[in-house]
Amino acid sequence: MRDVSSIDFSDVPGTRGAQIKWLISPKDGAPNFAMRLIRIEADGEIPKHSHPWEHEIFILKGSGRIRVNETVYEVSEGNAILVPPDVPHEYHADTEMLFLCLIPNSGVPPEYR
Template sequence: MKHMHYTEIEEEIPTEEGVKGMTVRWLISEKDGAENFAMRVFTIQPGGYSPHHQHDWEHEVFILEGNGILRSGDRKEPLKPGDFIFIKPGELHQIRNESDKIARFMCLIPSKGKC
């Protein structure tokens, strides 16, 4: 069993092209023995964003803090704490923070061996 506070996990800066002002903490992953899913928490600074991208696996997102914009192609939808998102495999997506406060969300993906 693993039990920690998320702030005890080191923040990493994603290296993907198209990222601005975003960090990630890998809370649970294959390194912890999680064979099926990984749990991550992302923090996006004001004016920051994730890449506008797609991939071959689904993932689930839960907005923890702050407000943002979910972008999928030309579609844009507001995000607030408590909102959740299901992103299908191959679906174009991006999360943007256009507010003046940080935005934070949890994201679950299949473990690297599964995607």
């Protein structure tokens, strides 16, 4: 168990107004998946990108759009979305968005292993 209020958000490079907080990672003994909390300020964005691992996203707060390949999803609190591996995706927040993002440990940077 961990009190996540003691973990600081850090800026996500190459984005506008996005920050990340690593809640659970291999450093914590997680053998398969990492859990991250991502915050995007109103009118912020994470530009289009792709990588060889999937994401599972759960929107905790706010609203915006998530593009997965060529499909744009209007998302808000309580929505869940799968981003498959190797598929271009991007995020745009209409209001401040807060969401959980789970990834396999193969996508975790070395500093969180």
